[in-house]
Structures are given as structure tokens and as C-alpha cells.
Amino acid sequence: MTLAGARLLEGGAIAAEIRIAVAEDVASFTSSQGRPPALRVVIVGKDAPSTVYLERILRGCDKVGIDGGFVELDGEATEANVMATVRDLNDDPAVDGVIVQMPLPGTIRLRAIIDAIDPAKDIDGIHPMNAGLLRLGYDGFLPATAHASVEILRRSGIEIEGRDAVVIGRSAVVGMPAAFLLVKEDATVTVCHRRTRDLAGHVKRADIVVVAAGKPGLVTGSMLKPGAVVVDVGINVVDGRIVGDVEFETAREVASAITPVPGGVGPLTNALLLTHLIRAAERQAEDRLSRREPAATRGDR
């Protein structure tokens, strides 16, 4: 779809293609292992946004034949309860991927829970081992949103190599991994944050702008270099509507391509998470084979 000026980079069609490929891999895993690959999401005290996110993940699993499920702990659960749940899932040979739904209650140390996840099952790439592999440019599990923010460029045929990119946001789960991925793709990358003195100046020089700040309207059309490509990762609710961090109406007049919110990075994030899960399942099955362990079956749980 083309708008006045900007090409719309939609994640839905790319996600559908990815899901077709994942469904084939899932079918072949299921026939060789005697069970579908399995994902478990740990959720502590359900609130509305995390329920929506959980349902989206489970629906995505369902579409491709992945055994998706969740373990729900009540909002009073302690750090020890959550760690014990994660360790049980780590030790379960019939569970291939583990996600701990954020945010966790304030009484629980995030770091302790992240460290407890088996890096081999950490399909959302939050364990320090996977973060380190990305930093070194090696293969590990990528945080799905950061992965999607760069994959949408690659799959849309946007040139990354040699171009100037600005990433706004330096979180461990979105901004920094997106920046490392862009470096890996041979872009020249500047990371901006709240203390950046001249945000508009940095954005004006960028060929590619990835915005992951959580601040609606942070980037406007007048800040962009004409022809820039804009990836809007932000998800904000304003007046009951979901909007990104970029002022879409003005940005689309100046950009050459832009991701919409919703419908851009979000759908791709969910599809890529499924690719991470099947990869985790295949790798663990190979490991079991090399250790000559019997394949896990549903009955093992």
C-alpha cells in the first residue's frame, strides 16, 4: 500500500509468510519427536495488557500447531515462587521455550528471574548469555521486538548497509538490541535517549530512524531527513487509540517508508517469536540426540 509520499511497511503480510514456513517446521518436528514444540509463558498476576499480550502469543502458537500454554501465579507470588516455576520449566524436557511475562510485581527482582531462565529456552532473548551473543555478533536468541524492527527493513528490501541509522531508546529489550542488529547489518548507528542533547539534529541526519521510546509524538515529520525510513516501535494508548512514538500524519509526508502502528512491527514480533521457538525446540532435540537421550513425549510432563 502506498500513501502520499511514504511506502507503508506492514508487518501482517510478512508475518503470514513466516507463519507458513514455521507451520512446516512444526509439522516436521512433531512427526520426528512425537510431540509438537511447546512454549510456556509464566504470568504473575494477570492485568489487562498482559492478558492481551498472552492471548496474542497463544493464538499465534495455535495457528502453526505449537503447543502454547501458560503457568499463572497469583499477584502475591514471591520471587522464590517465580524462580521455582521457571526452574521447573527449564528442567522439563517437553518444554522448549519459556517466556516470563513482564512487568513483574515490584517485590520481585527482575534480574534474578531473568538469570534463572535457561538460555537454551530463552526465546525472547533476555538472558545475559543471549544478550552477550548478540553483542559479539554471534547467533543467539534475539529479543523478538528488536528482531522485528530490523527484520521488517530486511524483508521490505530496504537497504541498511552503509546507511546512517538512529535508534531512539536504549532499553535492554528493544533499543540496544535493535542498535546492535543494525550494526551487524553494517549500518552506522547512533543511539539516542533522554539525555541526548540534540535529538532533532541526530534524527535529521539519519537515513533510518528506529523509535522505541514509549512517547507519542516524539518524532515529527519536520525532524526527518526527506526520504528517511521510519520504524515506529512505540505502543501507546492515547484517547483510547493505539499510536506509536512517531507523528504518523506529518512523518508520512517526508519519509520514503514508514511502519504503521498498529500493524507494523507488532505482527512481525509475534511471528518471529514462533521462529525462535521452533529453533529452540530443534536445537534441544539435537542436543538430546547427541547425548542419546530418549525424545521427550507428552507423557513426560
Ligand code: NAP
Ligand atoms: P523503556 O524501557 O521505557 O525504554 C524507553 C527508552 O526510550 C529509554 O532508553 C529512554 O531513555 C528513551 N526515551 C524515553 N523518552 C525519550 C525522549 N523524550 N527522548 C529520547 N529518548 C527517550 O521502553 P521499551 O521497553 O524499550 O519500549 C519502548 C517502546 O516500545 C514502548 O512504547 C513499548 O510499548 C514499545 N514496545 C513495542 C513492542 C512491539 O511489539 N511493537 C514490544 C515491546 C515494547 P533513557 O534510557 O534515558 O531513560
